[in-house]
Amino acid sequence: MSSRREPPRTDELLRLQDVHKVYGRSRNNVAALAGVSLGFRRHSFTAVMGPSGSGKSTFLHCAALLDRPTSGSVLLDGQDLTAMRERSLTKLRRNRIGFIFQSFNLLPALTVVDNVTLPLRLAGKRPNRRLVAEVIERTGLTERRKHRPGELSGGQQQRVAIARALVTQPDLLFGDEPTGALDTETSLEILGLLREAVDSGEQTAVMVTHDPVAASHADRVVFLVDGRVKAELERPTVQQVASHMTQLGAWARSQRPVGADRGL
Structure with missing residues (x-):
């Protein structure tokens, strides 16, 4: 029997602890995140919202370690990712994290199948045909698998992006405005796929969005203002989310000097 002990498994998959992100130096620096502490339960769906310049994009980039925080910790299963070297971090992202972007980020010369399996091939892994077929079917792309x-x-391209994120069977799915470029009906279909990924018990999803309807599909909404967590909602409705955004937007504008806009 192996004497190696597995780390304790908790209900919390991801945690940001006192995360700060500062751009620039001296008097011209900008604090995009100012001490964010948040935990994310396994198999949960969290939406992150906030007024313009609240730090949403920076939050996502730091949570996924696409950008390293200035200070603080990002822990995945209790392991501090901020202490990892870049090569190890790249490998971890390939194996455990999936990304879905507003702009799809597909390669135009590749077919649906080739775009979906690209992360596996970049990692030097041979695609499992059965798994690839299952993911393509799950995202409604079976009839389009040979198309470019x-x-x-647009909706079909976003489905390809979701299939590409799911094919590595990641623990975490990050979405950066994944429905921002889509019409209402297509957005609901995409949100349904994300909801299904969480409800199947396989993924934990964190989505940045400006849309109250999109946020209402999540289990929880976290509101950022000026780089800080200002409020949270559990089991949100569209009306609750819209009301919070209106109030926080007005509060944020009242706190800033005239002409100030960090745009982060």
């Missing part, structure tokens, strides 16, 4: 992005609608 230019032959697909």
Whole structure:
């Protein structure tokens, strides 16, 4: 029997602890995040919202370690990712984290199948045909598997992006405005796929969005203002989210000097 002990497994998959992100130096620095502490339960769906310049994008980049925090810790299963070297971090992201972006980020010369399996091939892994077929079917792309992005609608391209994120069977899914470029009906279909990924018990999802309807599909909404967590909602409704955004937007504007806009 091996004497190696597995780390204790808790209900919390991801935690940001007192995370700060400062851009620039001296008098011209900008604090995009100012001490964010948040935990994310396994198999949960969290939406992150806030007024313009609240730090949403910076939060996502730091949570996924696409950008290193200036200080503080980002822990995945209790392991501090901020202490890892870049090579190890890249490997961890490939194996455990999936990304879905507003702009799809598909390669135009590749077919649906080739775009979906690209992360596996970049990691030097041979795609499992059964798993690839299952993910493509799950995202409604079976009839489009040989098409290229230019032959697909925006919604279909986002489905490819979701399939690409799911094919590595990640623990975490990060979405950066994944429905921002889509019409209402297509957005609901994409949100349904994200909701299904969480409800199947396989993924934990964190999505940055400006849309109260999108946020209402999440289990929890976290509101950022000026780089800080200002409020949270559990089991949100569209009306509750919209009301909070209106109030926080007005509060944020009242706190800033005229002409100040960090745009982060």
